[in-house]
Amino acid sequence: MKILHIITRLILGGAQQNTVLSCAAQVRAGHDVHLAFGPIYGPEGSLLNEARKSGATLHEVASLRRAVLPGHDLFCYAALRRLIRGIKPDVVHTHSSKAGILGRAAAWRERRPNLPAVIHTVHGLPFHDQQPGVINHAYIVAERFAARRCHKIIGVTQAMCEAFAAHDIGRPEQFGVIPSGMDVDAFAVPPDTRPTTRKELGIPLDAPVLGIVARLDRLKGQDDLLDILPDLLERHHDLRLLIVGGGWHRAALEKRVAATPGLEKRVIFTGLVEPARIPSLLSAMDVHALPSYQEGQPRTMVQALLAGVAVVGYDAGGIGEVCRDDETGLLVPAGDRATLSAAVDRLLCDVPLRNRLANQGRAFARGRFDSRNMVAAIERVYEQALSEIHGHGG
Secondary structure: OEEEEEEOOOOOOHHHHHHHHHHHHHHHOOOEEEEEEOOOOOOOOOOHHHHHHOOOEEEEOOOOOOOOOHHHHHHHHHHHHHHHHHHOOOEEEEEOHHHHHHHHHHHHHOOOOOOOEEEEEEOOOOOOOOOOHHHHHHHHHHHHHHHOOOOEEEEOOHHHHHHHHHOOOOOHHHEEEOOOOEOHHHHOOOOOHHHHHHHHHOOOOOOOEEEEEOOOOOOOOHHHHHHHHHHHHHHOOOOEEEEEOOOOOHHHHHHHHHHOOOOOOOEEEEEOOOHHHHHHHHHOOOEEEEOOOOOOOOHHHHHHHHOOOEEEEEOOOOHHHOOOEOOOEEEEOOOOHHHHHHHHHHHHHOHHHHHHHHHHHHHHHHHHOEHHHHHHHHHHHHHHHHHHHHHHOO
């Protein structure tokens, strides 16, 4: 099978990790795999090396940009049509909003006459209530347009599918849920990793640590953790807040910390780190928090569970499908900082609760988010779409 994946940017993000992992597994399965992406820039890191190692044939599309740029977008649409025409894939699988809209439109116009099968994965909602109304509406209209130009739509969580259905995007028979998978064994670290990592970070072994692994973005919730930190420090005097990740919002966060007396010695910014370092950094934490306002499937929360770390998160997007309240973590209404603070405090104080949730969470994550299950399920979607095309003339 010849497969072309299209994604907007190969930054260090969940959608990108999912896509590169899929490419590598599909190459190992004997498929001819291609990956198209736009220019990689900014402080959010790059997965280009991992993409090269996947074995897929890479294609950089210079006009594929994240921002809405009508001129670039027209060039990109034409470039994607040429690429699809040249490769002649059996399947075009798009990821992320911009690549999803332009890629599906281009693939649909290049059917010959029935192929390729056009598949799209919703890793996160392009429209949400934090946007201005006109932008929100524009994304909904664009997604309705694109949904008519593909055969199947995969949601990484049920919440993604339900949000599309609520806005009349796509047909019910197009949708299916496939959780975003990962190497579940990579997060089991040796026992001496925790003290070694804490020593490297300058954190005492007996100090409580609240952490977050996420892109530094105003919607990811690092600001909310800084909001509740002074209150938590009154009850946990040695508490550290470990902020892992890079992004455009870092300068604003560091300015907040510098402006608040006493926080500079309690907040640790690691900056952007290689994915291979994430398991050791998670091992240094007692609680992993993700108070994100807009989330598809929270991969770093899954990773925290795989590492045996208790989690707390806002009930936004697909977070509740990973952080099941009082089963795999503590779930908090989005934006409710007082309840967020109370939940973190509860986990820091109640060690048996923390251990119970961490153990249950690890078992849940290993069963549900194994990348091998994801890759097999995606291939079944491809086969179903191809079967329907051949059976019904496209």
